[in-house]
Amino acid sequence: MKRLGVLLFIMSSFVCGIVCADLARAETLELGVPLPLTGTQAKFGEMEKRAYEIAMEEMNAKGGIKGKTVVLNFEDSQGKPEISRAIAEKLIDVKKQPVIFGDYSSACSKAIAAVANERKVPYLVVTGADDSITQQGWDYVFRLNPTNAYYPTGMISFLNQVVKPTSIAILHESSDFGTSGADAMEKAAGKNGMQVLLKEKYEKGAVDFKPILTKVKALKPDVIYMVSYVMDAALLMNQIKELRIDAKLFAGGGAGHALPEFIHTAKDAAEYVVVATLWSPQVKYTGAKELAEKYKAQFSEEAGYHAAEAYSALYIVKDAIERAKSMEPADIQVAMKATKLMTAFGPIHFEDKDGYKNQNFMETLVLQVLNGKHETIWPQNEASAKYVFPIPKWRDRK
Amino acid sequence: MKKYLPLIVLILLAVMPLAGLAGLLSSYILHMIILVIMWSVVGMAWNLLAGYCGQVSFGHAAFFGVGAYTAGILHSHLNLSPWWGIPASIVVVGLFSLLLGLIVLRLRGPFFALATLAMGEVMRISSENLDWLTGGNLGITLQRTWVDKTNYYYIILAIAVAAFLVVKYLMRSKIGYYFVAIREDQDAAESLGINTTLYKTIALCISGALTGVAGAFYTNYMGYIEPSVVFALHDISIVAIMTVMVGGVATFFGPFVGAIIMVLLAEVVRSIPYLGAAHLTFFGILLILIIIFLPNGIVGDFQKIKRIFGAGGAGK
Numbered sequence: 001m002k003r004l005g006v007l008l009f010i011m012s013s014f015v016c017g018i019v020c021a022d023l024a025r026a027e028t029l030e031l032g033v034p035l036p037l038t039g040t041q042a043k044f045g046e047m048e049k050r051a052y053e054i055a056m057e058e059m060n061a062k063g064g065i066k067g068k069t070v071v072l073n074f075e076d077s078q079g080k081p082e083i084s085r086a087i088a089e090k091l092i093d094v095k096k097q098p099v100i101f102g103d104y105s106s107a108c109s110k111a112i113a114a115v116a117n118e119r120k121v122p123y124l125v126v127t128g129a130d131d132s133i134t135q136q137g138w139d140y141v142f143r144l145n146p147t148n149a150y151y152p153t154g155m156i157s158f159l160n161q162v163v164k165p166t167s168i169a170i171l172h173e174s175s176d177f178g179t180s181g182a183d184a185m186e187k188a189a190g191k192n193g194m195q196v197l198l199k200e201k202y203e204k205g206a207v208d209f210k211p212i213l214t215k216v217k218a219l220k221p222d223v224i225y226m227v228s229y230v231m232d233a234a235l236l237m238n239q240i241k242e243l244r245i246d247a248k249l250f251a252g253g254g255a256g257h258a259l260p261e262f263i264h265t266a267k268d269a270a271e272y273v274v275v276a277t278l279w280s281p282q283v284k285y286t287g288a289k290e291l292a293e294k295y296k297a298q299f300s301e302e303a304g305y306h307a308a309e310a311y312s313a314l315y316i317v318k319d320a321i322e323r324a325k326s327m328e329p330a331d332i333q334v335a336m337k338a339t340k341l342m343t344a345f346g347p348i349h350f351e352d353k354d355g356y357k358n359q360n361f362m363e364t365l366v367l368q369v370l371n372g373k374h375e376t377i378w379p380q381n382e383a384s385a386k387y388v389f390p391i392p393k394w395r396d397r398k
Numbered sequence: 399m400k401k402y403l404p405l406i407v408l409i410l411l412a413v414m415p416l417a418g419l420a421g422l423l424s425s426y427i428l429h430m431i432i433l434v435i436m437w438s439v440v441g442m443a444w445n446l447l448a449g450y451c452g453q454v455s456f457g458h459a460a461f462f463g464v465g466a467y468t469a470g471i472l473h474s475h476l477n478l479s480p481w482w483g484i485p486a487s488i489v490v491v492g493l494f495s496l497l498l499g500l501i502v503l504r505l506r507g508p509f510f511a512l513a514t515l516a517m518g519e520v521m522r523i524s525s526e527n528l529d530w531l532t533g534g535n536l537g538i539t540l541q542r543t544w545v546d547k548t549n550y551y552y553i554i555l556a557i558a559v560a561a562f563l564v565v566k567y568l569m570r571s572k573i574g575y576y577f578v579a580i581r582e583d584q585d586a587a588e589s590l591g592i593n594t595t596l597y598k599t600i601a602l603c604i605s606g607a608l609t610g611v612a613g614a615f616y617t618n619y620m621g622y623i624e625p626s627v628v629f630a631l632h633d634i635s636i637v638a639i640m641t642v643m644v645g646g647v648a649t650f651f652g653p654f655v656g657a658i659i660m661v662l663l664a665e666v667v668r669s670i671p672y673l674g675a676a677h678l679t680f681f682g683i684l685l686i687l688i689i690i691f692l693p694n695g696i697v698g699d700f701q702k703i704k705r706i707f708g709a710g711g712a713g714k
Contacts, residue, residue: 038678076668076677081620081627086429086665093424110539110622118545119425132539174526176624179535203523204626 029068032095033102034087034112037076044104048310049074054294055314065318077103081111088112092119098329099321101313106130106176113141122333126313127306130176134359142336142350142358144316145309146278148180151254154364155276156188158378162389163249165222169198171212171236172227181227181253197221206232209239217245227253234265241269246393249274260302263372272391274368279305279345282376282384287344312343411555415548428547430665432619434657435554436612441641441653442561443608449648450569451601452581457514459634460521461606465491465613466628467525470538480540483614491610495603503598506584522629537624550619557615561608566650577601644688646695655696
């Protein structure tokens with residue numbers, strides 16, 4: 001009997017703990033945000049958390065959302081889909097939150113999207129780039145970032161108009177991000193008359209790329225296109241330099257090569273590398289420059305596109321809540337669908353086309369590392385510096 | 399009293415969703431409970447192989463993942479309901495374990511553990527690269543059958559009860575004694591005429607099949623699988639071990655108690671405002687304390703806990 005009593009006590013105290021943990025406050029608008037704050041994706045979660053906080057402070061200084069002070073509660077999803085799902089369930093059921101946004105990886109975003117659509121609560125995907133998320137026909141799932149298939153569009157036009165390559169080698173890391181990015185490039189390259197000489201996957205966290213790179217060197221491609229995260233991006237360029245592989249162009253497909261850490265780690269091997277990205281601090285959208293300056297002042301680090309996405313996400317949510325007829329999820333969904341908002345990330349407008357639903361489409365940029373800094377070089381009307389092409393061979397560099 | 403405890407717990411669990419109708423249980427809490435039960439199934443499976451038979455595996459993610467992919471592939475390639483994955487995974491994962499056993503059961507102790515660790519990783523990397531079969535890193539997405547969780551709850555509860563009965567029946571039978579004999583001293587068991595290879599293979603197959611069923615359930619429940627999620631070393635293989643270590647190795651209820659701590663307590667701690675940010679630290683300390691002071695786990699060292707809290711007198 002005693003054991004049973006103890007067991008019952010433990011179980012009931014858990015339930016009480018969960019229920020009592022949230023006592024809503026009146027004048028504030030509390031929004032829970034799932035983000036990976038620990039684990040392998042924590043770096044990206046941290047960048048987004050900072051940007052959300054900047055946006056929150058700006059809003060609260062100007063009267064919050066509908067006069068209510070915004071309070072963001074960050075919930076650590078650890079990059080695990082079942083925990084992301086638990087957070088989504090909690091936000092919907094326990095917190096009665098009428099709109100959800102956040103999380104980082106495609107796998108976690110997918111887990112939340114499925115729950116949100118089933119429970120008819122709008123969910124704004126902020127960074128998950130896997131195409132299938134907005135291809136399910138889900139009415140309640142919106143995405144502000146362009147999908148993986150659209151990442152290389154800016155890069156392709158740069159290649160076609162400036163580099164005019166005939167062959168390409170594609171290296172990518174083995175996550176869904178790396179795989180779908182590489183697939184998108186392979187298709188685009190085929191359409192634009194480039195021969196794909198090699199498409200090779202490497203394990204997440206790999207450190208020795210020389211076996212793959214020796215193969216690449218033998219094939220002599222015009223362009224080496226890499227879809228990588230931070231460490232592998234830097235290691236790849238370092239080892240390319242060590243092996244003296246001279247391609248016409250070294251290109252990155254977002255994420256790793258676009259982060260400031262890439263330049264810090266790869267040092268001069270990073271020079272002249274071009275990278276497809278969604279945003280840079282030099283874009284001319286209103287608010288972009290201010291965000292970049294604030295971010296740099298507070299965290300002494302350049303703001304990347306993840307920061308811009310998160311920062312803008314909160315403004316999109318604010319805009320939708322303010323235009324919605326009520327705080328009901330269904331009304332916010334209607335308002336979200338009608339979004340036409342200029343943000344620091346760019347113009348946001350959710351469209352249904354090409355098999356996507358509620359997807360924001362936008363032009364992607366190309367950056368180049370010039371004098372140890374990412375400069376926007378393409379499209380030319382957004383450029384902050386003139387591109388350098390052809391790039392010098394390794395032995396001609398100092 | 400003690401005899402009826404499992405029955406009482408089971409009845410409580412069975413009527414719990416009815417309380418949900420009265421609005422006491424939100425879908426969030428039900429989600430956590432489903433995860434607890436799912437993890438106790440994986441824990442029971444691991445316990446059978448490692449706790450009773452003494453073959454410590456670091457690669458249960460291999461079985462979990464193969465089960466999950468059995469359900470996923472049935473859906474994506476044969477257009478069958480992924481629920482067929484549950485019976486199918488018993489067969490598929492059973493056979494897979496048999497093949498695996500042919501290789502890894504030749505090894506003993508730490509070598510066996512390392513071989514299983516490698517198997518888990520081999521399966522992950524294979525599934526990442528067999529694009530035509532598994533969809534590679536993009537994984538498999540499927541539509542979930544129900545929005546309401548009550549059905550999922552009863553299904554996983556039924557699986558857990560079945561797994562519990564299988565383990566209990568085995569351990570009460572002659573085979574169970576063979577398992578324990580192998581754990582205590584394999585050479586002595588061999589010299590007494592026990593076909594150790596055969597019984598180790600039986601333990602591996604049953605343990606694998608039970609884990610595989612949990613994996614197939616995961617596919618149905620989450621609606622999305624990818625190699626780095628279902629073949630994860632940290633998030634599946636290690637959690638399976640921790641569940642049993644915390645709850646109690648070679649006990650019937652250990653995996654269940656362990657799952658409550660590993661899933662429910664982790665979630666509650668994570669949700670505490672402000673302190674939640676340090677949840678991993680807190681959890682790490684808790685695990686260290688349990689391993690140092692309760693080496694047999696909470697259930698295994700229950701008498702000790704009773705003594706510590708001064709309630710020992712009332713017991714036997």
